[in-house]
Amino acid sequence: MSLHSSKIQKIESLTAGEAKWLKLEKITYTDPENKERVWESASRSTRAKGSLIDGVGITAIFQPSSEALPDSAHPLVKQVQASGKPCILLQKQFRPPVAAVCIEVPAGLVDANESAEEAAARELKEETGYTGDIVSEGFGVSPVMWNDPGFCTTNLQMVHVTIDLSRPENQNPKPELEANEFIECFAVPLADLYAECIKLAKEGYAIDARVGTMAEGIEMAKRWNLK
Template sequence: MTVNPAMVLLAKSKVIKTEPLDQKDAKWATLVKTTYTDPNGVERTWESGERLTRPEGSDIDGVGILAILQDPSKPDEPLRILLQKQWRPPVNAIVIEVPAGLIDPKESAETCAIRELKEETGYVGEVITDGFGVSPVMFNDPGFCNTNLRMIHLTVNLSHPSNRNPVPELEDNEFIETFSVPLKDLWSECQKFEKQGFAIDARVGTLAEGVECARRWNLG
């Protein structure tokens, strides 16, 4: 059995301690208290998280990437979705995710997705151009925080020379294992991952639900 070096590193990660964060020390996110009136005019308050990294003039914090691997020389092979395993401190677990990243100042969502995919996986992708390439703005957990993103839908041509030997360009604090599974099996794969102790990112879970709904009710 071949041991994956990335998984060995991920398995070594662990939470040492958790403590309150003084807001003056926050670099990535902070807590805010919002005062508002409900439909009956009653004044109420709401505690929530707020990102500190959204570039000025941008309507999103970042992107999630739905990358579909295709090999034109093998048209009968099932389409595969590109996924990642990454340990996340807030949940103290290795999470099954799609590639994703924060947007840079004056960067379009499409450019951000192509850049992040290359950096995190080594693959060069192309944005789908038939109107399905860019999702509406999506809020990850609107009852808790204002973090949002657009899902960018890419195809990766495996027969292209740039994608034959992909090499990630990870930062020194990034430890990511990239892999793929058949898109049609995403729901059952998520069930397997959960049983193995992995956490499932909501974007992956939602994609899996969509695929399974389309299969069960013959949508198309």
């Protein structure tokens, strides 16, 4: 099975009555000069009641074990352990709207009565099989961020976790994917993320903005010697 074998069969207009996940809205507002204007927008119809966010993105950094891993460890786990470098967990997933396999961080929608941290732990386990530990010292959860505020109301919080490879449950992870989910996990050293994004884009992958922006930030920090 190859993710690249997925193909778009047809594209049709979607009526409001057929839409299960989205709705279109016309917003009338006044600008700074008190002139009335109209804006077209989209919003999710699935945000959990009482939640301030639609979903979470997960920045998961592998933390190698100080001890040798068992021979039964997953090949990706062995690869990260052998690198000896901080590596980020990424995913490849076909996305119909862009008709391409996307490079993404693990992510998902927030359920009712669920915090960002709880949603992140659940989604990480379901999509990748790994168990993560929330980063402390004020960097565990980001502020609320808007995916594309000129177009839609969709928002999220990024949750930052480490994956401790010394824990047995992380040495041979078992994802719990839904029937319509086809996800491949891989890891990239953080220091190489920008170069890897350029390489993957040339190979025909679509780079999710969360991954690309993170890669740019790391590259900027390297080039301008930020500490």
